[in-house]
Amino acid sequence: MKNLIKSALLLVAVSMFMMGCGNNGNKTQEKAGALGSNAAEKVYVAPGEHDEFYAFLSGGYSGNVTVYGLPSGRMLKEIPVFSQFPTSGYGYSEETKPMLNTSHGFIPWDDSHHPDISQTNGELDGRFIFINGNNTPRIAKIDLSVFETTEIIEIPNSAGNHSSSFVTENTEYVVAGTRFSVPVPQVDMPINEYKGKFKGALSFISVDPEHGHMDLKFQIIMPGFNYDLSHPGRGNSHGWFFFSTYNTEEASTLLEVNASQNDKDFIAAINWKKIEEYVNNGGGKKMPANYAHNVYDESTHNATSTMKKEVLVVDPTEVPGAVYLLPTPKSPHGCDVSPDGEYIIGSGKLSADLTVHSFTNMLKAIEDKKFDGEAYGIPIMNYDDVVAGVVKSGGLGPLHTEFDAKGNAYTTFFISSEVVKWKLGTWEVIDRKPTYYSVGHLMVPGGNSRKPFGKYLIAMNKITKDRYLPTGPELEHSVQLYDISGEKMELLSDFPSHGEPHYAAGCPADLLKPKSKKFYKMEENKHPYAIKAPQDAKVVREGSNVHIYMSTIRSHFTPDNIEGIKVGDNVYFHITNHEQDFDVPHGFAMIGANTSEILVMPGQTKTITWQPKQVGVWPFYCTDFCSALHQEMQGYIRVSPQNSDIKLSW
Numbered sequence: 001m002k003n004l005i006k007s008a009l010l011l012v013a014v015s016m017f018m019m020g021c022g023n024n025g026n027k028t029q030e031k032a033g034a035l036g037s038n039a040a041e042k043v044y045v046a047p048g049e050h051d052e053f054y055a056f057l058s059g060g061y062s063g064n065v066t067v068y069g070l071p072s073g074r075m076l077k078e079i080p081v082f083s084q085f086p087t088s089g090y091g092y093s094e095e096t097k098p099m100l101n102t103s104h105g106f107i108p109w110d111d112s113h114h115p116d117i118s119q120t121n122g123e124l125d126g127r128f129i130f131i132n133g134n135n136t137p138r139i140a141k142i143d144l145s146v147f148e149t150t151e152i153i154e155i156p157n158s159a160g161n162h163s164s165s166f167v168t169e170n171t172e173y174v175v176a177g178t179r180f181s182v183p184v185p186q187v188d189m190p191i192n193e194y195k196g197k198f199k200g201a202l203s204f205i206s207v208d209p210e211h212g213h214m215d216l217k218f219q220i221i222m223p224g225f226n227y228d229l230s231h232p233g234r235g236n237s238h239g240w241f242f243f244s245t246y247n248t249e250e251a252s253t254l255l256e257v258n259a260s261q262n263d264k265d266f267i268a269a270i271n272w273k274k275i276e277e278y279v280n281n282g283g284g285k286k287m288p289a290n291y292a293h294n295v296y297d298e299s300t301h302n303a304t305s306t307m308k309k310e311v312l313v314v315d316p317t318e319v320p321g322a323v324y325l326l327p328t329p330k331s332p333h334g335c336d337v338s339p340d341g342e343y344i345i346g347s348g349k350l351s352a353d354l355t356v357h358s359f360t361n362m363l364k365a366i367e368d369k370k371f372d373g374e375a376y377g378i379p380i381m382n383y384d385d386v387v388a389g390v391v392k393s394g395g396l397g398p399l400h401t402e403f404d405a406k407g408n409a410y411t412t413f414f415i416s417s418e419v420v421k422w423k424l425g426t427w428e429v430i431d432r433k434p435t436y437y438s439v440g441h442l443m444v445p446g447g448n449s450r451k452p453f454g455k456y457l458i459a460m461n462k463i464t465k466d467r468y469l470p471t472g473p474e475l476e477h478s479v480q481l482y483d484i485s486g487e488k489m490e491l492l493s494d495f496p497s498h499g500e501p502h503y504a505a506g507c508p509a510d511l512l513k514p515k516s517k518k519f520y521k522m523e524e525n526k527h528p529y530a531i532k533a534p535q536d537a538k539v540v541r542e543g544s545n546v547h548i549y550m551s552t553i554r555s556h557f558t559p560d561n562i563e564g565i566k567v568g569d570n571v572y573f574h575i576t577n578h579e580q581d582f583d584v585p586h587g588f589a590m591i592g593a594n595t596s597e598i599l600v601m602p603g604q605t606k607t608i609t610w611q612p613k614q615v616g617v618w619p620f621y622c623t624d625f626c627s628a629l630h631q632e633m634q635g636y637i638r639v640s641p642q643n644s645d646i647k648l649s650w
């Protein structure tokens with residue numbers, strides 16, 4: 001009977017979770033009531049003035065990252081990561097196509113969730129942003145001096161890649177955890193034999209301190225749970241990493257009756273320093289694995305893709321004291337660590353309360369050897385020994401928590417559609433503000449580091465409904481900006497985002513502005529098809545491959561008119577932009593080419609291909625308005641029959 005009531009309650013919670021009951025009652029009252037008094041003034045950034053913060057929002061199913069200025073909410077750039085992007089030709093140009101190579105072939109799309117800025121001593125250092133691709137498991141690195149994706153590493157033995165990509169205190173590692181457990185290695189087997197046979201790989205990708213190069217150093221092969229989110233320890237807990245889990249029942253189907261039988265799932269606490277030491281001393285074993293490692297070289301302007309053949313895996317039971325399981329109620333989603341590294345917050349999706357574990361309590365219980373059994377040889381802690389407190393939030397469906405610099409935490413509640421501010425240590429609720437509607441993640445610039453910049457908070461909302469002018473059945477998600485400098489949060493503004501922003505990372509503009517590159521120096525261009533000056537332009541035939549070494553400078557293509565191309569040729573346009581100035585790209589588009597256009601930055605060389613199918617005289621033109629003579633920036637290709645004896649000329 002008790003169980004029946006419990007599952008009935010659970011069903012109600014689950015269906016509310018699925019519906020995302022935003023509290024969209026009396027809109028006029030809410031709009032007026034929640035808005036700060038001088039909100040307009042606080043978000044106004046005059047024309048020509050710069051924003052105070054950068055915000056990097058993941059694009060979810062767009063596969064990209066979008067960059068916004070805060071407080072204005074102006075969108076500054078969309079950075080293509082896992083998806084082909086016609087605006088710049090990323091993933092279409094010959095130079096960037098290898099970036100999207102995987103062991104499954106060329107995969108020009110992914111689902112990106114969690115951007116994280118690199119850190120030094122636990123503080124944002126503004127060198128890189130890492131972001132995960134969930135679908136075909138990958139971690140990408142964006143270089144913040146050029147705002148371009150410069151490295152992508154595929155993750156073997158992983159699926160769903162959701163508890164990613166978070167960095168340790170000195171960016172020693174970027175960490176990626178599987179969402180789905182799968183057979184490791186993959187094998188053809190009945191799905192209902194999941195339990196005990198499927199495994200969850202947690203991957204530690206080292207980041208070389210000098211150049212930032214990534215390398216998959218080791219994977220910990222964990223029990224077959226789902227690994228949802230993760231966060232690094234910091235300060236005292238530096239050297240540890242925490243992962244929230246669900247489906248610790250290891251059910252092969254996640255209808256809620258199966259996956260939520262356990263009252264408590266776990267937060268897995270991993271002492272990665274211990275495992276690193278074990279591995280450095282020859283521990284772990286190499287297993288065959290296929291995964292791509294793609295690197296973009298900023299001097300050759302070319303990406304290369306290498307297929308890796310093995311990975312080092314570690315069985316956690318071989319490293320005593322490296323992994324513990326902390327019981328945490330109700331399928332925790334977010335797993336967030338306080339700026340001082342002491343508190344680990346688990347957000348049970350099907351709950352009203354937040355569970356806060358204490359790192360110190362955990363160490364003490366480990367020292368006293370107080371455990372409550374084990375799972376596959378991994379010790380389970382006593383809930384009462386590790387818990388530090390419970391936040392009686394009064395909200396429903398907690399997802400994610402961020403922090404300010406004054407000892408406060410901010411948690412999103414999806415079902416009750418609000419952000420709740422509470423105090424670390426006393427666990428009391430200080431303030432709550434509605435979101436419009438059904439918030440997922442939130443972000444405070446620096447809010448998952450040792451040094452949060454607690455001035456603004458953005459909430460990223462799943463449901464937009466009536467917030468903006470209707471645009472048919474689909475509306476972009478909404479981002480809401482709150483001023484959190486005072487005791488009470490103040491809603492300042494909202495703006496549409498692109499794709500589905502799950503998480504975001506933010507930092508002060510001053511951290512990035514001084515190192516932002518203005519153009520590439522021509523003398524540093526080591527692209528194999530670059531030409532040093534327009535007078536070096538040429539056309540070279542090698543069998544049916546024709547290489548056009550083309551130059552752009554305001555506002556002319558050299559060469560412009562080319563004859564002697566034949567039906568069935570592979571034409572390569574290698575375009576070098578000889579401008580040496582800030583913000584003067586030229587574009588290139590060819591009629592009938594299915595390889596997108598390309599935008600070529602000053603000092604850069606990019607290549608697209610074209611296979612002429614029909615004889616005739618076919619034009620190309622510059623796609624970026626570059627001068628008063630932009631409309632004059634054009635040329636023709638004369639295409640003759642395959643057997644014609646017209647000579648190549650330009």
Ligand code: K7E
Pocket residue numbers: 113114162229333399400440441501502503
């Ligand atoms: Cu909560 Cu992918 Cu971080 Cu979306 S996840 S909200």
Ligand code: RUQ
Pocket residue numbers: 625
């Ligand atoms: S041209 S400025 Cu089509 Cu008027 Cu663009």
Ligand code: CUA
Pocket residue numbers: 552554555556585586587622623624625626627630631633
């Ligand atoms: Cu070059 Cu328009």
